[in-house]
Amino acid sequence: MNLGAEYLWLIPVLPLLASLISLLIPSRAAASFSAIGAMLLSLLLSLVAFAETVSHPGHHVFNFSWLTFGASRLSFGFLLDPLTGCMLVMVTFVGLLIFIYSTGYMAADPNYAKFFCFMSLFAAGMLGVIVANSLLLLFIAWEIVGLASYLLIGFWFFKPSAALAARKAFITTRIGDVAFFIGVIWLQSCAGTLLFYDNGRGCLEPAATSKMLADLTFVGLPVISAIALLIFCGAAGKSGQVPFHVWLPDAMEGPTPVSALIHAATMVAAGVFLVARVYPLMEATPAGSAPQSIPLIVITWVGAITALFAALIAVAQNDIKRILAYSTVSQLGYMMMGLGVGGIFVGIFHLITHAFFKALLFLGAGSVIHGAHEEQDITRLGGLKKTMPVTFFAYAVGMMALSGVPLLFSGFWSKDEILHSALNWPVSKLPFILGLLGAFLTAFYMTRQVVYVFYGVERSKAHENKSVFTVPLMILAGCSILLGFIGTPFWPWFAHYLEPTTSNTEFASGFSWEWIALACLSAVVVLGSILIAWNFYLPSAREEIIRDPLQRKAPGLFTALAHRLYIDELYEGSIIEWTRQAARVIARCEETLFDAIGRITALITLGFGWASRLFDRFVIDFGFDQTCRGLVKGAEAGTWTQSGTIQVYLRNIAVTLAILIVLLAWGCKGT
16 A cells, blocks of 8 residues: 555544544543544554655655735645654654553543543644645644643643643743744745745755855855744744743643653654754755854754753752653753754654653653652652552663663664764764763663652552553553664664665664774763662662752752752743833833823814814804705795685786786787
8 A cells, every 4th residue: 555645634634633523522432532543543544654655765745736826826735755754653653652541541530532632633733744845834733733732731721830831831932933934934035935845946955945055144144044043943942942941841730641742752853853854954055164054053052052951950850750851851952963963864863762762751650640649759759669560660661761771772872873973073072072961961860760769668659550551651661672773873774764865774884983982981871870870869769758869968059950040030030020021111101101192182082073063063053054044034935925815816816817918918019
């Protein structure tokens, strides 16, 4: 069976129909059955599309006219290529497991049907982003993802923290999206089209990119680079990159399946995917210029800083989901850095592996929270290894994959690809150092979390969950191990699949002594970090009341990290406060200046009204009244002829006849 680009629309439409079914038939059975069934069908179609990209690589498009105005035409289209194929399979497969998990996690929620309605809408938006061959169509689906995230993060709207988190996420990502939309408009004006590929006429194809490279902005920056940076602002907002990262940790206020979907497979991955999709814009450089484009340099530095920054904050968090949220921010930084220093394969490989082990970790956290009666503070948990053995095993696999434990786990292979590319980056070695420090901290805070939750003293009553919880965990755990082997230097199949011109699939074709040395260094860093954290936190975990050793040894540092380095407070005291002050100034101007202008305008209008009234009364009405009086008097003067007496009428007739006879006689005499 073949699935051409012209049928790709079916993949996002199926979850969209499921969302409508849940809306129109708000029963629990209809909602879960339609949502899971739609995702299963979308997964099957995605597998067919993936197989098509394996057997027939390249860009396959189906374009059609959407709007025609005058001589201009706005077209939409669908694109099937390796990037589309692998992303479709990842999103639908992980999404399906999360949907199945949700039937158990949300079983007692009174808004069960509404939850699946929003989740299906979310999945439809993300799948629409993936299949779009038009930047405008992608942007429309992008905004659907933003709307659905707002609805899901604030799903428990009766909690003030959830309502605030939803608003924070929506507004923060809108800031990046405004820049993104400006880039869309600018690209349309320069390239004349928003189709990515269109038989050589697309905005990502050489004819358009060469033209935009030749045009310069007023600061000497190529137009294509300026457009790429604007688009990256949208990607940075969705993927929680510094300085837009503040919304992402708060997104865990939604139900845990929402956190898994947002942080693993959909929303945050959309930003990384966007950069990969428009990579020809990002990497374009004028002939004879620097070895790397300005947008990719910016992406690399933003990613490297984000990777280390978020990892530092995660060290001092106690909420099990918030730790994973900051871990997501950090890993997204790695993906961006990978795109900047190594290209599409390096960034997307880590995106794919991260989607599975981060979904595993969030669903594992949900299993812990559900089994421990809604407790999320890791310092109040403990000893769950015995009471929740399946969850512990799956969570341990996810922890080791995220930490990059050597050889067996997928995170090791994808993370090391990023570090290896960063080491060979011609611009600077500092991103490599930042990435290595981030890897150390990742293993450190994840070991801290696992020790506090699963080892030491049992501080809460907990139980293992049903198979609807644990089976998806075990499937994701298996994927977190196996997926790494598709991109190893020993068999770089995935690199060849995504970028056929840059590598081959021969066994050990990516092997080098430099890579071996770096892998050994990475292994030492990760294993050393795990050992240090184990010895550092295990004694504290065995205490009845946990006193964090880092807090005892460096209270100032721990407090600063626990307060997220006061970035939220900085925003609150600067941008948000400035906005409030501006709003107060505007309100004061409205109360004084604008209200005064309104009152003056009202008085002037009232004056015109009085003048009009006087003119009407003493000019128009007076003239009309006088005319009417004259007519009345004339009529009264003529009433003597209408006395009603027959003798008068006969006399008048006789007089009239006499006059007529005289006149006739006079006339006859004259002739």
